[in-house]
Amino acid sequence: MKKIKSILKFILKLFLILVSFIAIWILAALLLPKIKINQNFSACHDDCVTMYLRSNGMHTDIVFPVINNEKDWRAAFPIAAFEGVDSTFNYIAIGWGDKGFYLETPTWADLKVSTALKAMVGVSGTAMHITYLKNAPVEGEYGRQLKISKEQYYLLLNYIDDAFKKDDNGNVLLIKHPDYDINDNYYEAKGSYSVFRTCNVWTSQCLKSAGIQNGYWTPSAASVMQNLP
Numbered sequence: 001m002k003k004i005k006s007i008l009k010f011i012l013k014l015f016l017i018l019v020s021f022i023a024i025w026i027l028a029a030l031l032l033p034k035i036k037i038n039q040n041f042s043a044c045h046d047d048c049v050t051m052y053l054r055s056n057g058m059h060t061d062i063v064f065p066v067i068n069n070e071k072d073w074r075a076a077f078p079i080a081a082f083e084g085v086d087s088t089f090n091y092i093a094i095g096w097g098d099k100g101f102y103l104e105t106p107t108w109a110d111l112k113v114s115t116a117l118k119a120m121v122g123v124s125g126t127a128m129h130i131t132y133l134k135n136a137p138v139e140g141e142y143g144r145q146l147k148i149s150k151e152q153y154y155l156l157l158n159y160i161d162d163a164f165k166k167d168d169n170g171n172v173l174l175i176k177h178p179d180y181d182i183n184d185n186y187y188e189a190k191g192s193y194s195v196f197r198t199c200n201v202w203t204s205q206c207l208k209s210a211g212i213q214n215g216y217w218t219p220s221a222a223s224v225m226q227n228l229p
Contacts, residue, residue, distance in 0.1 A: 084182025
């Protein structure tokens with residue numbers, strides 16, 4: 001009987017710890033995005049680079065023109081490596097996330113408990129998701145346009161470039177995987193995904209590295225989009 005009581009007490013303690021953790025996480029997710037970083041950001045008005053943010057409600061991507069005076073993204077991501085991409089695709093979307101979630105979950109119905117648990121505790125690898133787009137994101141709840149300086153653009157490029165794992169020749173590492181669409185590919189990435197460093201936290205950190213306004217900690221897509229300048 002004593003052994004059973006001890007086991008029940010242990011289970012109860014674990015339950016209370018889990019509930020407390022979830023409550024603290026939710027509270028932090030509500031409050032910390034309200035603390036804005038780089039509040040002095042102002043849109044560029046002369047000799048600018050146009051960039052975009054897009055969201056599907058759960059995940060955020062940074063979007064750039066495929067070609068501008070500063071960079072041609074086709075050098076790192078040749079369109080020949082993308083089944084359905086041609087010269088009519090004018091934009092490229094870049095996102096970071098959990099490798100297992102990216103590769104094993106084409107829809108929410110395919111989500112496995114093991115994949116979710118690994119993503120939460122940060123024990124699985126990460127990947128970069130590259131998607132070619134024909135059109136820029138539509139301005140609104142799920143899309144935003146920003147005008148930034150060339151200096152800020154180069155800072156974004158450096159942060160993004162550093163997120164990729166590369167071979168000895170400095171080339172990005174394509175993940176062989178049956179893509180969900182004909183215009184996207186996955187590449188090996190650095191870092192670990194967790195409930196503290198989500199795909200949206202990565203997006204926000206990327207923006208803040210270039211002096212662009214965003215929230216202090218932004219685990220959700222909405223918290224990234226709502227804190228854009």
